[in-house]
Structure formats: C-alpha cells, structure tokens
Amino acid sequence: MWREIIIMSLESLLAKKTRTVLSMLGIIIGVATVIAVFAIGQGAQNAVNAQFQNLSANSIMIMSNRGREATGSSKLSVADAAVIREQAAQVKSAAGAITGNVSVAYGGEDKSYSLIGADSEYLSISNLTVASGRFFGPDEVAGKEMAAVLGATAAADLFADGTDPIGATVTVGAKKAEVIGVLKKVGGRLGPLSVDEAVILPNTAAEKNILGGRGMVMINIQADSVDNIEAATQEITAILRAEHKLKIDQEDDFRIMDAGSMVATAQETAKMMSYLLTAIAAITLLVSGIGIMNVMFVTVAERTKEIGIAKAIGGKRADILWQFLLESVILSMLGGLIGIGLGLGLIPLVAKINIITLAYSWNGPIIGFSFSVLVGIFFGFYPAFKASRLDPVDALRSE
Amino acid sequence: MVNAEIKLISARKSYYLSSGEEIPVLKGVNLTIAKGEFVAIMGESGGGKTTLLNIIGCLHPLTDGEYLLSGENIGAVRDDFTLAFIRNKKMGFVFQQFNLFARLSALKNVALPALYLGRPRLERENRARRLLESVGLGDRLEHRPSELSGGQQQRVAICRALVNEPDIILADEPTGALDSESGLEIMRIFRDFKKQNKTVVMVTHTATVAKFADRIIYLRDGQVISDNYQLASKY
Numbered sequence: 001m002w003r004e005i006i007i008m009s010l011e012s013l014l015a016k017k018t019r020t021v022l023s024m025l026g027i028i029i030g031v032a033t034v035i036a037v038f039a040i041g042q043g044a045q046n047a048v049n050a051q052f053q054n055l056s057a058n059s060i061m062i063m064s065n066r067g068r069e070a071t072g073s074s075k076l077s078v079a080d081a082a083v084i085r086e087q088a089a090q091v092k093s094a095a096g097a098i099t100g101n102v103s104v105a106y107g108g109e110d111k112s113y114s115l116i117g118a119d120s121e122y123l124s125i126s127n128l129t130v131a132s133g134r135f136f137g138p139d140e141v142a143g144k145e146m147a148a149v150l151g152a153t154a155a156a157d158l159f160a161d162g163t164d165p166i167g168a169t170v171t172v173g174a175k176k177a178e179v180i181g182v183l184k185k186v187g188g189r190l191g192p193l194s195v196d197e198a199v200i201l202p203n204t205a206a207e208k209n210i211l212g213g214r215g216m217v218m219i220n221i222q223a224d225s226v227d228n229i230e231a232a233t234q235e236i237t238a239i240l241r242a243e244h245k246l247k248i249d250q251e252d253d254f255r256i257m258d259a260g261s262m263v264a265t266a267q268e269t270a271k272m273m274s275y276l277l278t279a280i281a282a283i284t285l286l287v288s289g290i291g292i293m294n295v296m297f298v299t300v301a302e303r304t305k306e307i308g309i310a311k312a313i314g315g316k317r318a319d320i321l322w323q324f325l326l327e328s329v330i331l332s333m334l335g336g337l338i339g340i341g342l343g344l345g346l347i348p349l350v351a352k353i354n355i356i357t358l359a360y361s362w363n364g365p366i367i368g369f370s371f372s373v374l375v376g377i378f379f380g381f382y383p384a385f386k387a388s389r390l391d392p393v394d395a396l397r398s399e
Numbered sequence: 400m401v402n403a404e405i406k407l408i409s410a411r412k413s414y415y416l417s418s419g420e421e422i423p424v425l426k427g428v429n430l431t432i433a434k435g436e437f438v439a440i441m442g443e444s445g446g447g448k449t450t451l452l453n454i455i456g457c458l459h460p461l462t463d464g465e466y467l468l469s470g471e472n473i474g475a476v477r478d479d480f481t482l483a484f485i486r487n488k489k490m491g492f493v494f495q496q497f498n499l500f501a502r503l504s505a506l507k508n509v510a511l512p513a514l515y516l517g518r519p520r521l522e523r524e525n526r527a528r529r530l531l532e533s534v535g536l537g538d539r540l541e542h543r544p545s546e547l548s549g550g551q552q553q554r555v556a557i558c559r560a561l562v563n564e565p566d567i568i569l570a571d572e573p574t575g576a577l578d579s580e581s582g583l584e585i586m587r588i589f590r591d592f593k594k595q596n597k598t599v600v601m602v603t604h605t606a607t608v609a610k611f612a613d614r615i616i617y618l619r620d621g622q623v624i625s626d627n628y629q630l631a632s633k634y
Binding site: 312 | 453492494515
C-alpha cells in the first residue's frame with residue numbers, strides 16, 4: 001500500500017518537473033547553508049584548537065592596552081619582561097616581543113615588511129630553523145644591537161640579484177642593520193604574522209630604534225605552575241602598575257590574560273559565529289518551508305477533482321492526507337539530499353579561497369537532512385489536511 | 400418490501416448560502432429500491448437527480464429524514480471512516496466524464512479502490528486484469544486514459560466500480576459523453592449486472608437510455624412525481 005502511494009507521489013512530482021525543481025530550490029539552499037554552517041563552525045573550532053595547541057596551561061600573556069582615555073598611552077615595553085623575570089616569584093620565564101610594519105631596503109627601493117622584535121629564545125619557542133647564518137643571542141638583545149634575521153621570502157625579495165645576504169647591510173626603517181641569518185621557509189602563518197615575510201631584530205633594538213611607541217608589545221610568561229596562575233596574574237599586575245607608575249585611580253595600561261581565559265574567549269567567538277549562521281540557516285529553511293506549503297496548496301487546488309474522485313471510490317480522509325503529506329515530504333527530502341550534495345561539494349571550493357577555515361562535520365548532513373524532512377512534514381501537513389477535509393461533492397464538481 | 404436495499408424516508412436535503420439562506424433541493428423523498436433492481440432517475444436539470452444519487456452514494460449527509468441501507472439507518476452517520484468504507488465496499492460509482500486518474504494506467508485505475516480497501520497488490524491486480532479482460536480491454540492494461548477512446552475509458556471506469564464487488568452501482572449520465580454505439584455497449588454491461596443481482600441506480604435525461612431500466616423515477620423540484628415499472632428494452 002505504501003509502495004503504491006509513494007510511487008503515485010513520485011509520479012505526480014515528475015509530472016510537474018519545473019515546479020518541483022523550483023519549489024525544491026529553497027530547501028536545497030537551506031540545507032546547503034546548514035552544511036556550510038556546520039563546516040564553518042567545525043572549521044572555527046579546529047582553528048581555535050590549532051591556535052592554542054602549543055599554548056601550555058600555565059601561559060600568561062600581557063598586551064599593551066592603548067586608546068583608553070584613563071591612561072592615554074601604554075607604557076608597556078619589552079623591558080618589562082626583564083622586570084617581571086627579576087621581581088615576580090611565581091614566574092618561570094618571561095619573553096617580550098614587539099611587532100609592527102617597517103620599510104626595508106637593500107640598495108634599491110623600499111619594501112614593506114613585518115618587523116618582529118624578538119627575544120633570543122624566539123627561534124626555539126616558535127619552532128623555526130635557520131637556513132644560513134645564525135640567530136641573535138642574549139648578548140645582542142641586551143646590547144640592543146641591530147642584528148637582523150630575515151624570513152625566507154623577505155630574503156629572496158631583497159637579495160633577488162643573488163648576493164649572499166649574510167653580512168650585508170640593510171636599512172630597516174631609517175637605521176642600518178647587519179643581516180646575520182636567514183630562516184627556512186615556514187609556508188603557513190604563525191598567528192597573524194607571516195614569518196616568511198618578516199624581518200626579525202632583537203626586541204630591545206626594534207623598540208628603541210624603530211617602532212618606539214607604535215609597535216604592538218606582547219609579553220609571554222610561563223607561571224611556575226598551573227595552580228599559581230591566579231596569584232601570578234595578581235603579582236604581575238602589581239609589578240607592572242608600580243613600574244608604569246600608575247596612580248591608584250588609573251586603569252591598567254596593559255591587558256593580562258591567561259591561557260584558559262584566552263581559549264574560552266576564542267571559543268566564545270567561534271560559538272557566536274555558529275549561532276549567527278544557525279539563525280540564518282533556520283530562516284532559510286523557514287522561508288523554503290513556506291514555499292513548499294505554497295506549492296502544495298497549488299497542487300491541492302489543481303487536483304481537487306482527483307480528491308473528489310478518490311473519495312467517491314472509497315478513499316478515506318487518511319488516504320488523501322497521506323498522499324499529499326508524502327508528496328511534500330518526498331519533495332523536501334529530495335531537496336535536502338541535493339542540498340547535502342551541493343553543500344559538501346562546495347566545501348572544498350570555499351576552502352580554497354582561504355578566508356575562512358572549513359572542516360567536514362557529520363552533524364551538518366545529518367541535521368540538514370532531518371530538518372528537510374521536518375520542514376516537509378510541518379509545512380505539508382496543513383495543505384494535506386485541507387485536502388483531506390474537502391467535501392467530496394464540491395470536489396467532484398470542480399474542474 | 401423485504402429485500403429493500405435502499406430505503407429513503409422523508410429524505411430532505413438543503414444547501415445553505417453564505418448569507419444563511421436555505422436552498423431546499425430534496426423536499427421529502429420517499430423511495431424504496433429492492434436488491435437487483437435497475438432504476439433510472441429522470442427529470443429536469445435542477446430537479447435534484449444528482450443530489451439524490453450523491454445521497455444514496457453516501458457523498459452527502461441528509462439534512463433531515465432517514466436513509467436505510469440494507470436495513471441500517473446511515474442517514475445520521477458522519478464518521479468518515481464508515482462512510483468511506485461503504486463507498487468503497489458496498490458501492491461503485493460511474494460518472495459521465497469517466498473520472499479516471501490521468502497519470503495511472505487502466506490496470507492501476509481499476510485496482511485503486513482495492514488499494515484503499517487494503518487488498519494485497521497481487522490480488523488487486525489479478526482482479527483488475529480479469530475485469531478488464533471481461534470487457535474486452537485485456538490488451539489495454541498498461542494504457543493511460545488519454546490513449547483510450549471514450550467507450551473504452553467508460554469500460555475501465557465500470558471495472559473500477561466493480562473491483563471490490565459492490566452490491567450497488569451508481570451511475571451519473573454514464574452514456575452522456577459517448578456516441579450511441581459505445582453508449583449501447585455500456586448499457587449492455589449494465590443489463591448484465593442483473594444476472595449478478597447487483598442493484599443499479601442511474602441518473603439520465605435520455606429516454607432511450609432510461610428504457611434499459613426496469614423502473615423509471617421522475618423527479619421535479621425535489622420531489623418524486625412518478626415512479627413506474629416498465630418492460631426493459633432488450634437492446
């Protein structure tokens with residue numbers, strides 16, 4: 001019996017191909033959106049995880065907090081790292097970094113690169129390797145020496161004529177610096193910066209000679225244990241406030257975050273994004289459902305006579321209800337399947353654009369498909385119900 | 400009458416306009432039809448012929464009065480399940496415009512009422528095939544209605560009416576859309592129902608068609624004005 005009713009539904013959908021396809025479009029787009037939402041959500045989650053995978057639980061990060069009226073400018077400096085190292089009891093290590101943009105020239109014209117003012121341990125912390133020459137040591141950091149290490153792309157650009165960069169003098173900002181090393185190509189990005197396109201100087205020299213107050217200062221701290229994160233944070237805050245000579249009524253001119261709260265913030269952001277996209281998907285599915293309801297009403301109106309005949313030859317209300325309900329469910333289910341195919345097919349294409357991270361997720365197809373079936377039942381029920389309640393004589397009389 | 404198959408007592412039927420105005424169509428019809436009778440209902444347009452047929456066919460509820468079907472009063476029954484079952488199992492409808500499903504083959508059309516009754520597929524298709532063969536359409540089983548002539552379509556419709564072996568056949572102008580030769584063929588089939596002791600109620604306004612019936616009832620303005628037995632024409 002069900003087999004027959006399903007076949008009859010399919011036949012009537014096939015009889016109106018254009019209408020069937022048009023009414024499925026909404027649900028196709030809706031389900032493809034659901035797939036995309038979950039791919040983006042999963043991608044954002046993966047990105048958060050990747051960003052923090054090297055971050056140990058006892059990490060604390062301090063950044064300059066500028067632009068607040070209370071303090072005006074931030075006094076946070078890479079030198080604060082040394083102060084924290086010396087004064088804080090619950091801190092294992094502290095490394096300061098300053099980043100900004102700078103123009104670099106070798107002989108010819110200037111080019112803009114990222115400048116990373118780093119600690120001597122930057123190489124090992126960031127898992128980088130020197131291709132030729134060497135990285136600067138603690139003495140050069142302490143001596144604020146202009147010893148430059150070039151990213152692979154930056155080196156290839158600046159020394160396109162084939163000169164050996166090691167020992168050459170380049171102009172960084174307005175200052176001369178000696179190239180002492182070139183890094184191996186990294187390929188991807190490390191946080192917001194591409195190391196390949198960067199010039200790395202000792203943080204002290206970069207801050208004093210080039211970036212001054214315009215650089216972005218960041219101090220990475222390892223607390224001596226995870227349990228002491230809270231205490232270490234308070235200790236560091238007190239030290240920096242004293243160092244920056246902040247009055248009691250002034251706000252901190254720095255932001256201090258521990259690993260746990262940073263991960264939580266990033267996850268919160270990723271979650272907000274997926275809520276937003278879920279809302280968009282829900283609206284799309286709602287609109288597509290209304291479209292299906294509309295089409296089903298047209299179908300019922302067109303087939304009023306058939307409904308009358310079916311009733312006259314002994315069709316029950318339930319038979320007619322099922323007939324139309326199945327038709328709308330099949331319609332939306334087919335749309336759902338096509339939408340899943342479309343969504344999954346689009347993920348690799350979108351992923352190539354490289355703006356947002358996407359990842360396959362099983363939840364997308366499963367939820368997308370379930371929703372398409374639910375939309376078919378929910379929005380198909382009312383037209384099917386109306387069809388089943390038609391007066392047989394009135395229905396027979398219609399043309 | 401002991402063998403009363405269909406009995407209407409003071410049957411009234413009114414339609415109501417949206418303004419609430421009552422339009423009476425049947426104004427107290429008393430009618431008894433015995434099992435195996437072939438009855439023609441005649442009368443002017445608007446006299447209530449089709450309404451009477453629809454009431455006998457359980458498509459309309461009565462406004463007032465009683466309807467006894469095989470002795471049971473079903474005039475007050477409103478339950479869809481029961482009424483659908485009666486239409487499905489006890490009655491078979493034949494219409495002027497055939498009213499076949501355009502998308503279904505002849506075989507599927509005939510088998511449909513058996514599907515509503517929940518018969519297994521093999522059984523209903525075998526029965527449909529036998530019926531179509533008996534009216535000379537054994538080679539048209541997979542044809543759609545649009546591929547058949549009017550007379551052939553009406554024969555398919557008659558097979559559909561017979562598939563659940565009903566006791567009563569209800570026909571509304573069954574020859575109205577056919578040429579005289581095809582119409583004669585249909586009447587021949589109707590006469591054969593007598594041999595199976597099936598009751599036939601047929602609405603027509605054509606005297607030559609009504610001649611095939613055992614009895615002619617005239618309706619005018621919602622009332623029976625004459626009811627006569629006749630010697631049925633032998634085609």
